[in-house]
Amino acid sequence: MSGSRATHCGYCCPPIPFSDAQIEAVARIFRNSKIREEDLDVWERTLTCGHIVQQTVHHxxxxxxxxxxxxxxxxxxxxxxxxxKIVTVVTRKREAQKERDQQLARAERQLAKAKKAAKEARRKRDELRAGKP
Structure with missing residues (x-):
């Protein structure tokens, strides 16, 4: 905007820098966001030096x-x-689901074992209450 130092069109000059409060607000948003590993693809990159590095990128x-x-x-x-691309998001999601399924199966086995132990403890208690040796 011609003649105004406070207002500008934003096309020919960069925007006014963020204030400290704005920077903190944006940083807080990024700090609180969680990276979900299953949403990332893994890329293998060959560099000009000949070395190979891996980089994760959102799918x-x-x-x-x-x-x-x-x-x-x-x-x-x-x-x-x-x-x-060496690992796709589909592969990661499949692996994450497989891991969750395995954890669920373990938890169900532990629950069944605990129920069996509780049933046995109740049986022993009932025998003791009834006066049986």
């Missing part, structure tokens, strides 16, 4: 969004030469 992205990545072997930021 809604078609690939890693950055053209560079830190190489732990070189301790430098390197360019990505190629990226290949």
């Amino acid at each position: 809604s992205n078609s690939g890693p969004s950055f053209s560079t990545q830190h190489c732990a072997d070189c301790d430098m930021t390197r360019g990505g030469v190629s990226s290949e």
Whole structure:
């Protein structure tokens, strides 16, 4: 907007920086959000140094969004030469469901064992109340 230092069109200049309070509010939102591992794809990336690194990316992205990545072997930021998806979200969800099913089966077995032990304890108690040796 011509002649105004407080109001601007936002097309030719960057937006006004966030205040400390706004930064804290946005940071709080991100801190409280949880990453669901089963929603992430795993990509294997070959870097310009020849090393291979893995990167997790949300399944809604078609690939890693950055053209560079830190190489732990070189301790430098390197360019990505190629990226290949090695674990898909479908696989992760299937594995997560399998793990939940296994945990449920274990819990059901423990419950059945506890019920059997409780039944045996009641039987012994009833025998003692009845005066049987």
